[in-house]
Amino acid sequence: MSNSNLPNYLEYKGKYKGIFAWIFSTDHKKIGLLYLYSIMSFFIVGAILGLLMKLELIAPGKTIMEAKSYNAVFTMHGITMIFLIVVPGIPAIFGNFFLPILIGAKDVFYPKLNLLSWWLYIIGAAIALSSQFMNGASPDTGWTFYAPYSFRTQSNVLPALIGAFVLGFSSILTGLNFIVTMHRMRAPGMGWFKMPLFPWTLYGTAWIQLLATPVIGITLLMVVAERVLNIGFFDPALGGDPVLYQHLFWIYSHPAVYIMILPAMGVISEVIPTFAKKEIFGYNAIVISTLLIAFVGYFVWGHHMFTAGMSETSLFAFSFLTFLVAIPSAIKIFNWLATLYKGSIVLKTPMYWAVSFLFVFMIGGLSGLVLGAMAINVHLHDTAFVVSHFHFIVFGGVGFAFFAGIHYWFPKIYGKMYDAWWADTGWIVFFFGFLLLYTPMFYLGIAGMPRRYYDYVPEFHFANILSSFGAFIMIAGLVIIIINLFRSAKNGEKAEVSPWGGQTLEWTISSPPILENFEEIPEIK
C-alpha cells in the first residue's frame, strides 16, 4: 500500500485561502482539526486554572487568592473542562476525523451541519467565557449551577448559562450527524456488526447527545427564566423545588459522563488490538456493553443526590442501578485484558497510554462504586474523594484515551511521525504527575476535607503538598507532549500508510488522507 498521488486534504486548494480555508471548510478532517486546536487551546486555559487552584491549596489559609476568587476559578475550571473540552472532546476531534474513514465514507452525511456545529461551539464558548470580562464578578456557582444559589448570586451566571445552552446545540447536531452517517453511509458490505468499535461507541454516544442534551438546555433556560422573571420553578419561596433542579441537571449530566467516556473506550478498543497484534476479544460483547452503558447510564443520575433529601425508594433504586451500570464497563475491561492475553504486545507510545488508561480507569470506576454505596456516600459526599474519583474517570479516562488516540492517529492525521523518545518521556512524566496529583485526594476525602474550599486544617497539609507537587509534574509532562507533537507535525519524518500495522480502513489510505479519503469506496468482504 502506498500514498496516493492526489493532493492530500492539507494541501488541497479549495474555494477559500488562508484561515478561511479552515473555518469555512466542510471537510470532516479539517473540522476535526478545528476542534482539536480549539479544544486544546481551552484545555491549556482549563489546566492553568486547575494549577492555580493547586497553588492555592499548597498551604492552609490564603496562599495566592481570596476565597471568592477561588470559587470563581473552580467554576471556570469546571465549565471549561466539562462543556468545552471533555463533552465535545473525542467525538468532535477523532469522531469527525475518523468516523467517515472507518466506515468507508467520503464525509459525514451533513457536512455543512458539521461546520455549523463547530461554529456553534465557538460561539457558545465565546459567550460562556465572556462572563469573565463583563462588569461584575465571575460566576461562582461551580459548573453545576445548583439552584437556588445560581439564581440568587450577583455574579455573571447568565452568560455562562447561555453559553452552555448554545454549546448544547453543537453537541446535538454532531450526534444527529453521526447517527445518520452510520445509518446511511457505511461502505458496501459493512454490516452493523462489521463496523469497527470506535464508530460503535460514537453511535452510543450520539444517541445520548441527541436525547439527553435537550434536557440540560431546557434546565439552563429555566434557571435563566428564574433569574430574570422570578417564575418559581426552583425557588422554595415561590413554591418551587431546588431538588427538582438537581434531578433535571443530572438527567443530562450523568449520561454526559458516558458521552465523555464511551468514545474513549472506543479509542482504546482500536489501539489495544493493533499493538497486541490480535483481533479484539469479544467484539459482540463490547458492542452490546456499549449500548447497555448508553441505555442504563440514563437511569443512574440520582447517585449525585444521595444527600439532597430524596425519598428512600429513590435512594435504593439509584444505588442499585449504579451498581448495575458497572457491569458493562467491567465487561469491556475483561475484553481488553483478554485481548492482551497471549498477544504479541508491542509497547509503543499509544499502547503506553492505553495500558495506563486501563489502570486509571479502573481506579476511577471502582472508587465510583464506593461512592455508589449509600452509607459510604453520606460520609464522602462533596469531599476531595469525589474530586479524585471523577478526575480519575474523566481526566484519566478521557484524557489518557485522547493521548492514546492522538499518538495512534497522529501519523495518519499529519502524515508525519513524532519523536518516540520524547513522546514516551512525556507519557511517563504525565502519568507519574497524574497519580501524585489525585491519589492523595482520596486520602484527603476520607479524612474529611471538603471539596470547593480554599482553606483546610493543618492536618491536611502534607497530602495537599504532594497533590500540588503532582500537578506541576503533570503539567511538565503535558508541555513535553504538546511541544513534541507540534514539532513533529512540522518537521517529523514522513509516515507510512500503516506505521503500526492497524487493520481498520484508515490504515489503507494515504497518510495524510486525500480530500474525500478514498479514491474508490472500498467494498468490505
Place this chain on the structure above:
Amino acid sequence: MENSEEHKIVSFKTYLIILVSLICFTLLSVFVTKIDLGNISIIVALSIAAIKSLLVFSVFMHLYYDKKMYSIMVAGVILLMTLVLIITFLDYGF
C-alpha cells in the same frame, strides 16, 4: 447501505382526514374539561393527547409508511422518556 429511497406520496384526502380528526380530538379535550371525572380526568386528557401524537407521528411524519426501524427508534425514545419520568417520580410519589 440503506440507499433505496421510495417515498410514499400520501394522498391529500388522508391528510385532510387526519387534520379533521386532530381538530375533533382537540374539541373533545376541551369538552371533557366540562365534565367532572375526578382523578381520571388527567388520564383522559393525556390519552387524547397520546392518540393525537400517534396520528401525527404515523401519518404526518410518515412513520406508518417508512421502515419499521424508524418506528422502533421513536418508540425507544418514548420508552426512555417514560422511564426517566417514572424514576424521577420515585422521589415524589413514594
